[in-house]
Amino acid sequence: MIKLYQFHPSGNCYKVRLLLHQLSLPFETREVDLAAGEARTAEFKAMNPIAKTPTVELSPGVFLAESNAILCYFGEGTPYVPTDRLERARMLQWMFFEQYSHEPYVAVARAWLSFFGIPPGKERELEERIQKGYAALDIMEGELSKRPFFAGGHYSLADIALYAYTHVAHEGRFDLGRYPAILDWCERVRAQPGHVRITDAVPSPR
């Protein structure tokens, strides 16, 4: 049984749950209390030296980290990865964009405003992060005005990666009402077979 070490409200962890559900792969979860520093213990770092969630245990003692690498591991050879070489690279382009130009702004603003509080002295940094988050959303809006999904003409891992924090961006004070193409794309993502919501509980393994 696949074990997902996670913080349930995290978009990075949600990505993994969403794909595993869509692939009908059974898994169980272990909650990691990030606020209590549970990802920074020696025990956790022995599983994942990068000390972050999600971390998956594929088989006893075999761990994989980084949400988008986990998506690639499970997605390989499935309809969620384009068969064309360039489109496969295009999917990765948007997944690296997500981690470099989107997550540090959209997700961190949400984490501070909705879960952990703004760290002392970081009020101005929050404003900068919101500004850069809007820049990422602007880029997404431009793309989604031209195509229905980010790579290969259909729903792929790139859409899972970008949907995770985009659809809850309002929890980081972003106004998605400015972005009609993003809102339409969110509907298309939610209409995919096997979709689950970020707040959905993980069913107990049967």
Added chain:
Amino acid sequence: MIKLYQFHPSGNCYKVRLLLHQLSLPFETREVDLAAGEARTAEFKAMNPIAKTPTVELSPGVFLAESNAILCYFGEGTPYVPTDRLERARMLQWMFFEQYSHEPYVAVARAWLSFFGIPPGKERELEERIQKGYAALDIMEGELSKRPFFAGGHYSLADIALYAYTHVAHEGRFDLGRYPAILDWCERVRAQPGHVRITDAVPSPR
């Protein structure tokens, strides 16, 4: 002929030159003046909406962005990508680590200190970035104390991605003397066939 739109001293751009050299794929370069905002022009954004270097033009009008996605495109099916599924995901794990936990600190400190200057009011942020850069180097040191390369037991795209900014980290005020395993790994990377240095000029296409 592959065209690489680049800022030569950028580690992200160097990654692409290094792999293309090692694969004996001929290419030509166009320098993008980042300080003059050339990556933010409408002309450049039409090629790459993310507005960053490197951007490659694979064939006339066909562009690919994000350094690590470009590595995956050219590396696929070559000895620089492990054949084992888990090791391939492990390679991606370290490439996403590079973009999320290493580049924003090690590369940005170097960019500010060696190329563009510290932006006004960012002195304290620089210190934070150096601290987080050391955290990334600590994680690398831990891994490289246990294995010669990051994935699959041999040199892969993950090593190219992490070498690019690590080996010039001193230009961002990082003291690599603290990291014997990283220094040994840098020697192993430099010993790979077809290695070129970040300062090496691109030969004119024949």
